[in-house]
Amino acid sequence: xxxxxxxxxxxxxxxxxxxxxxxxxxxxxxxxxxxxxxxxxxxxxxxxxxxxxxxxxxxxxxxxxxxxxxxxxxxxxxxxxxxxxxxxxxxxxxxxxxxxxxxxxxxxxxxxxxxxxxxxxxxxxxxxxxxxxxxxxxxxxxxxxxxxxxxxxxxxxxxxxxxxxxxxxxxxxxxxxxxxxxxxxxxxxxxxxxx
Numbered sequence: 001x002x003x004x005x006x007x008x009x010x011x012x013x014x015x016x017x018x019x020x021x022x023x024x025x026x027x028x029x030x031x032x033x034x035x036x037x038x039x040x041x042x043x044x045x046x047x048x049x050x051x052x053x054x055x056x057x058x059x060x061x062x063x064x065x066x067x068x069x070x071x072x073x074x075x076x077x078x079x080x081x082x083x084x085x086x087x088x089x090x091x092x093x094x095x096x097x098x099x100x101x102x103x104x105x106x107x108x109x110x111x112x113x114x115x116x117x118x119x120x121x122x123x124x125x126x127x128x129x130x131x132x133x134x135x136x137x138x139x140x141x142x143x144x145x146x147x148x149x150x151x152x153x154x155x156x157x158x159x160x161x162x163x164x165x166x167x168x169x170x171x172x173x174x175x176x177x178x179x180x181x182x183x184x185x186x187x188x189x190x191x192x193x194x195x
Contacts, residue, residue, distance in 0.1 A: 013034055018031070018032040046125065049128040051088055051089055052089075052130065053174060057083050057084070057132070058108050059158065063159075068081070068106070070149060081154075082175045083174065085175070094115075105153065106153055107141050110135030110136055111138075116178065165179050
């Protein structure tokens with residue numbers, strides 16, 4: 001690995017030096033001394049994610065999907081309903097990770113997959129990139145949850161899931177973005193078919 005030469009440009013930012021403050025198998029936290037785009041001196045902290053964020057919205061022939069409920073440690077064990085989610089290694093095709101997550105959390109396998117959204121989850125402070133898929137033509141298999149997860153899974157009509165986002169019952173960013181993108185795609189498809 002080649003040594004980084006400072007100062008270096010990052011867009012219109014000048015990075016003067018960087019130090020890794022913390023690292024584990026999932027994240028790396030660094031702090032850089034910088035000159036901002038206007039020339040002011042400061043520091044910038046970045047959380048580098050070592051995995052992709054993966055989201056899956058399974059959809060059956062009756063217009064239902066599956067939501068996963070779990071307690072989230074960073075929010076003091078707050079319980080949230082979410083789409084199927086997990087991480088995938090950066091060097092692995094994201095669809096492979098999506099298929100694994102769907103099977104682990106719901107016991108479902110799908111024949112049809114579509115990437116509906118790629119997004120930066122918190123681009124002011126992290127490098128985390130998310131890929132959100134729909135999964136259709138579903139078959140049920142054995143659930144195989146990750147050993148760290150204690151999940152509740154429920155099958156819900158898509159219209160109810162849209163309402164859960166609008167009512168603030170679903171607040172996870174990956175879930176909100178994926179569900180609203182799906183609703184928009186459905187709306188656009190219905191309007192095209194009417195003309």
